[in-house]
Amino acid sequence: MRQTLDFLLNDWLQVQNLNQRDRFAEHSAETFAAVLDTCERIARDKFAPINRLTDTQEPRFDGERVLLPEGTLAALDAYVASGMLAASQNHEWGGMQLPCVIEMAANAFFSKANVSIGAYAMLTSGNANLLMAHGSPRQREVFAQAQFAGRWFGTMCLSEPQAGSSLSDISTRALPDGADFAEEPLGPRYRLKGHKMWISGGEHELRENIVHLVLAKIAGPDGQTIPGAKGISLFIVSKRMVRADGQLSGERNDVALAGLNHKLGFRGTSNCLLNFGEGQFLPGGQAGAVGYLVGQPGEGLKCMFHMMNEARIGVGLGAAMLGYAGYEASLAYARQRPQGRPVGVGGKDASQPQRPIIEHADVKRMLLAQKSYVEGALALALLCARLVDEQHTGEAEAAEEARLVLEVLIPIVKSWPSEWGLEANSLAIQVLGGYGYTRDFPVEQYWRDNRLNMIHEGTHGIHGLDLLGRKVLMQGGRALMALATRINRTIEAALQQPGLDEMGNALAAAMARVGRATKQAWSSGEPEEALANATPYLQAFGHLVLAWVWLDLALTAGQGSDFAQGKQAACRYFYAYELPKIEAWLAVVSRREPLCKDMADAWF
Structure with a gap:
């Protein structure tokens, strides 16, 4: 895979040209390669060895806390230590000012090695990046900085049990918290009440705090909300209460785990139903989870969709890499599995030795299909990431063209790898035959993990x-x-x-x-x-x-x-x-x- 990745970055996308731009001037081909080398090593040494374990040891709730598969903490500690949580951020925020295309390429190793563990990091980075774009200066200093440093992790709380993709129908409510709610240093303070479903990383003990970004509707004095998407606002709801100075107070916010979802794949990521404001924890003796408004009222979806482009590129990239993992596994199997003999004019000669199945035309067809799907999907994802860089750092005309092309490619970069990366995984199972349908080989897990990608992020x-x-x-x-x-x-x-x-x-x-x-x-x-x-x-x-x-x-x-x-x-x-x-x-x-x-x- 690395040879293909280097070809796509250096020969096709010519990422070395980005070093001529002020934002990336401190980088070189050598620093880009060093980032890829580091992430490839961490993925190989820390993420891949526990991939099967994170599938068989599902997260579980012991009545007090969510317990995660063994090795999860060590893998994520290594990721945090790499600095990748703040990879694209400014130096003053602890970032490396990496181009989006290099960040995505580096994260590809983690998606391929253990996609469910990598999800905690991807969610945290996406949460913090959103706050950098739409949060107040103080929200960035407190909530984003803690996530970039890896002290806190983050989530996105959009869907509800009765409203999956139909976000305009969410029912979570937010009420101003007192007469002076707008004077809080962390932002206008509200009390939230409602339920959120399918929250990846919603509860765990990996870090001392979890920062939830929650979509909710602000209720007026009459208790009514603005119908539709225009009534949706975005709030920071911290698992543990945060003081004005940015330190944890020791109190738990009124956010409680209502249950864990048991999934077909992606099992290493805790996936939760969360209750906000159910009275299990009552900070300050008042009802409702404490939340701080991000941006302006009614602009919740606008804020959330700021990070959707890169999130959808990330989903497409993850789907491509799971397909790639299956492709490599089935290719290795086909090269060593003997079965069948050449067919001559008179039929098969049973006295001849069996030949590896990779010599059969139909097996070559299945491997070629996988190769065309997964390498094409990887190229598409990196192309879109390169367009993000062009949009943000290119000259005005080029930036506008990149924006337009990216707009029309975003539905494709999310959906196409999700569908055809999954088909690649199905073909990988077919190449292995009966063995592919067992847990003796990893290809069935890759298929199960990849099946989520056609669903989430749209x-x-x-x-x-x-x-x-x-x-x-x-x-x-x-x-x-x-x-x-x-x-x-x-x-x-x-x-x-x-x-x-x-x-x-x-x-x-x-x-x-x-x-x-x-x-x-x-x-x-x-x-x-x-x-x-x-x-x-x-x-x-x-x-x-x-x-x-x-x-x-x-x-x-x-x-x-x-x-x-x-x-x-x-x-x-x-x-x-x-x-x-x-x-x-x-x-x-x-x-x-x-x-x-x-x-x-x-x-x-």
Whole structure:
């Protein structure tokens, strides 16, 4: 994997050019490599050895505290010591001012080695980064700084038992805490009451405190709230009470564990139902969990979505790496597992020795499919991270172009690796046959762990609606055109290369087909008709993007070495076996197939 990662960063994305920018001027190719080396070592030595253990020893509640699998604390201590929690932050905040693309690449090792343990760190970093963008100076100094230093960990509390993806329907309430609530040094102080579901890292003893970022609705004097998303605000709710000087008071806030969710995979991460303001802990003798408003009232989703782009890139990257882990395991198995003999004109010669299964064409097909999925998904995730850097540090025109391209790619970078990384894991199980279905080999766990990625940070259906309903239409189609411009550059280069020109023509035809389907979907002007087949549109659009990525990689890889030949073969596989699938997906989009929309409940 490391050779591919270095190729993507250095040859394809040319991250060394970022060192010419003021923010990254202290870095070099050597410092980037050192970060990758350190994270690869920690992942290998601390995370990977306990991957199976964190699957079999699920977190459990003993009546007083949540107990985590053995080795979890040591692994996370090593991560904290690496400084990666503040990797992209300014030096004055203890950060390394790393580009997002290097931070993501370094974290890829942890996702591959033990994704459930890495989740604690990813949530903490995301929490603190959000506070740096939207918190008050004092909230940054107290809550963000403690998380960057690894003294406290963090969570995101969005969903509720009755409101998963439908955040506008959350019922958690916040009331001003006293007449002087707005004068608190840590921010306007409220009392929260409600329930939050699916909270990863919501309760544990890994650190002395947990900082919850909680979405809630502020109730007016009449007890009513503003309906819909406009009424949602964001609050810091600390597990333990924090004094004005930023130190823990010793009291516990009124946040209590209501239960642990028992999951198909990702078992090493505690996943919780939390009760806020149920009276189990009453700081100050008053009802409700103490929370501090972040930003302005009613801007909760705006604040939360600040970190969603990078979070969704992170989910896509995690899905790619779990797929990669399965690919490498099945490749190693196929190289050493003997079974079957060559078939000649007269049939098989039983006197001949068995050959490794990697010599069978169908096994090569499954391995090639995995390679095309996982390496393509990794490339896409790093490309999006590179666009984040361009958006934040590039010249104005380039930054705006990066923003537009990233907008339209975010639904793809989250959903495509989640779907096809999972398919790679399924194929890895198939390569191993019966052994793949047992716990003697890790491929079944990779599949179970990866299955979450199609659900969290927005399901496929939500991202399909976002792509077809918003992103391709935004600003009169500017984002779509910005992406098309980049794809056309790759097509033009491929047309000049013998061996790649045919694929360049295929990519041009696929892009035109997606364009026609987009117009046809909206030709009636009826959103319900246009969006009825948003998920097939998402799948087709994703395959178009990955075909573009693979052709661009093939242009960069060149010819000659085994490494380059592998990249060329994976590209050819994608064009021969995968890109043709878009026609079936787009057919229902183009004709606005009404079946799913019109299907009646009783007919099921």
